[in-house]
Amino acid sequence: MAEDTRTRILDTAERLFADRGFYGVSIAAIATEIDLTKQALLHHFGSKEKLYGEVLKRISHRFELDLSMAQPSGDDPVERLVAALLQLQTQNTDQPNAIHLLMRELLDNKRRADTVGTWYLEPFLERLARMVAATPKYQDATPEEAFAATYQLLGAINYFGVSRPTLTGIYGERFYAKIEADFPQQLEALIRSAVAP
Amino acid sequence: MAEDTRTRILDTAERLFADRGFYGVSIAAIATEIDLTKQALLHHFGSKEKLYGEVLKRISHRFELDLSMAQPSGDDPVERLVAALLQLQTQNTDQPNAIHLLMRELLDNKRRADTVGTWYLEPFLERLARMVAATPKYQDATPEEAFAATYQLLGAINYFGVSRPTLTGIYGERFYAKIEADFPQQLEALIRSAVAP
DNA sequence: GCACTAACTTACCATTCGGTAAGTTCACCT
DNA sequence: AGGTGAACTTACCGAATGGTAAGTTAGTGC
Numbered sequence: 001m002a003e004d005t006r007t008r009i010l011d012t013a014e015r016l017f018a019d020r021g022f023y024g025v026s027i028a029a030i031a032t033e034i035d036l037t038k039q040a041l042l043h044h045f046g047s048k049e050k051l052y053g054e055v056l057k058r059i060s061h062r063f064e065l066d067l068s069m070a071q072p073s074g075d076d077p078v079e080r081l082v083a084a085l086l087q088l089q090t091q092n093t094d095q096p097n098a099i100h101l102l103m104r105e106l107l108d109n110k111r112r113a114d115t116v117g118t119w120y121l122e123p124f125l126e127r128l129a130r131m132v133a134a135t136p137k138y139q140d141a142t143p144e145e146a147f148a149a150t151y152q153l154l155g156a157i158n159y160f161g162v163s164r165p166t167l168t169g170i171y172g173e174r175f176y177a178k179i180e181a182d183f184p185q186q187l188e189a190l191i192r193s194a195v196a197p
Numbered sequence: 198m199a200e201d202t203r204t205r206i207l208d209t210a211e212r213l214f215a216d217r218g219f220y221g222v223s224i225a226a227i228a229t230e231i232d233l234t235k236q237a238l239l240h241h242f243g244s245k246e247k248l249y250g251e252v253l254k255r256i257s258h259r260f261e262l263d264l265s266m267a268q269p270s271g272d273d274p275v276e277r278l279v280a281a282l283l284q285l286q287t288q289n290t291d292q293p294n295a296i297h298l299l300m301r302e303l304l305d306n307k308r309r310a311d312t313v314g315t316w317y318l319e320p321f322l323e324r325l326a327r328m329v330a331a332t333p334k335y336q337d338a339t340p341e342e343a344f345a346a347t348y349q350l351l352g353a354i355n356y357f358g359v360s361r362p363t364l365t366g367i368y369g370e371r372f373y374a375k376i377e378a379d380f381p382q383q384l385e386a387l388i389r390s391a392v393a394p
Numbered sequence: 395g396c397a398c399t400a401a402c403t404t405a406c407c408a409t410t411c412g413g414t415a416a417g418t419t420c421a422c423c424t
Numbered sequence: 425a426g427g428t429g430a431a432c433t434t435a436c437c438g439a440a441t442g443g444t445a446a447g448t449t450a451g452t453g454c
Contacts, residue, residue, distance in 0.1 A: 005401080021305070023220035026441065038442085040402055048442065103304060106363055107297060108218070122367050144375040148383040151364075151376070155356025156349035163348070166303055170319050178341040179348070186345040193390040202431080223411065235412085237432055245412065 006044055008034050014055045018100035022052055022108070056105065059098045060120040066091055067124060077134035082191050084128060085153060089184055092161035099161040128154065135195040153191055203241055205231050211252045215297035219249055219305070253302070256295045263288055264321060274331035279388050281325060282350060286381055289358035296358040325351065332392040350388055 012033050016025045027048050028038040045051040070087040072080035092099045102121075132138050132153075133146040160183060168176045209230050213222045224245050225235040242248040267284040269277035289296045299318075329335050329350075330343040357380060365373045 021218050021220060023218060027443095028441080037403060039404085039444095042443070043400085043402065100304060103300070107300060107304075107359055109362055109366065125367075142375075142379070144372070144379045145383060148376050148379045149387070151357055151360070152353035152384065152387050155353040155360075157352070159352025159356045160348055162304055163352075165306055167348075169306065170322075175341070178339075179345050182339070182341045182345045186342060187349065190346070190349050190387075190391050193393065194387055196390065224413095225411080234433060236414095236434085239413070240430090240432065 005034075005036070005040075009036070009041055009044060009051070010055055010058055013051055014059065014097050014101065017052060017055060018097040018104070021104055022048075027051065056101070056120075059095075059101060062095070063091070063098065063120070064124075072131075077131050078136075078192065078195055081128070081131040081135065081195065082188055084131065085157060085191055086184055086188060088154075089157050089161075089187055092157060093180070096161070096164065099158060103158065103162045125150070125154075132195060136197045137195050149194060153194060156187065156190060202233070202237075206233070206238055206241060206248070207252055207255055210248055211256065211294050211298065214249060214252060215294040215301070218301055219245075224248065253298070256292075256298060259292070260288070260295065261321075269328075274328050275389065275392055278325070278328040278332065278392065279385055281328065282354060282388055283381055283385060285351075286354050286358075286384055289354060290377065293358070293361065296355060300355065300359045322347070322351075329392065333394045334392050346391060350391060353384065353387060 009030065013025075013030050016030055016033070019025075027041050030051075031038045031041040041051070045054060067084070067087060070083070072083035072087075074080060129143075129147050129150045132150045133141070133143065138146045138149065164176065164180075167179065206227065210222075210227050213227055213230070216222075224238050227248075228235045228238040238248070242251060264281075264284060267280070269280035269284075271277060326340075326344050326347045329347045330338070330340065335343045335346065361373065361377075364376065
């Protein structure tokens, strides 16, 4: 039962922090949403900062788990790159709160470089960059060029991952649904053309 | 002199809001940074929300001005697209606070869809999408496909635009400087390959 | 049956928040 | 000289914030 409450707190905190940011959510707001007192929450997590850290840690673990389960197989670096990035796109669609929170961290970590979860994506980034660098087009390029190309593809995915509210606001749910449906195949095309010789 | 104080307030507010977000900054913090009292600031802007709105409005105007000054000429849709997106990349490099703040809005406007500056980029988005759609590769595609492709390019630019703190944190200033230097040409290559038939 | 501990609640607290009210200073117009 | 209004300051205020302290309740091991 204890673990259950903890999980419920983490779930709610993840959603609210993703929606409103660290300073936009009070621990009382998180607690009352699941019929707890603020002090019950503090009993489990000690402080707001620690709770936030736990939320990030959990996302980071889930993230790494999903990615390692979808470890791209085969020897062709292009195919491995495509598989890894499409997996990332799938995760962003399935876990909008996670990508929202991580994007917030990207904006905030000038101040909180010490917090957990900030450089969590470093190994993933490295792996992607290596896949790109192994590609025919980039195998003679500088590491910086390969990295820039990698980061552009990452941006294409993650920027869309946080744009749902804005895009539905502008174009409506139906148009967004179509774009989202088309997105993976368009993404695959972009990736392939980006690393094509 | 009055205008000067107003501008100083707006400058400071823009920087602090970009750094810490709306809820992470108090109007007192903004005021004391330029040796004013909180009430002097309130005298000029009425409320924190209004100040924030003015900051967004100013960014939006500057944004549109820069873009209209760099109106892509010529008939070739590919060249016009490349010119428009490279201009955007230049802006992001020159005005990191602006892109930071706009990215925050992207995350927050689920709640604040009514606020100013939210859909400011709609016309720009439309123009880009039209350029992509006019491209040989996309002139027979559905609007959704063209839009997805457009948004991917936009994401490649804007995601990098907010990643400086993280990337320098991971790789250091020198490596980041090299990536930033390589970025425009890599970006141009990506754009061209994305719309190549 | 009894100590122990995890999971809470009630009561409280100092600080900070955005905002109001009521002046005060001072340049400028007539 | 006198009035006006913009640009402030000092003095408050109620609400909300994160956090502490001191219980209370209930299950568990022995």
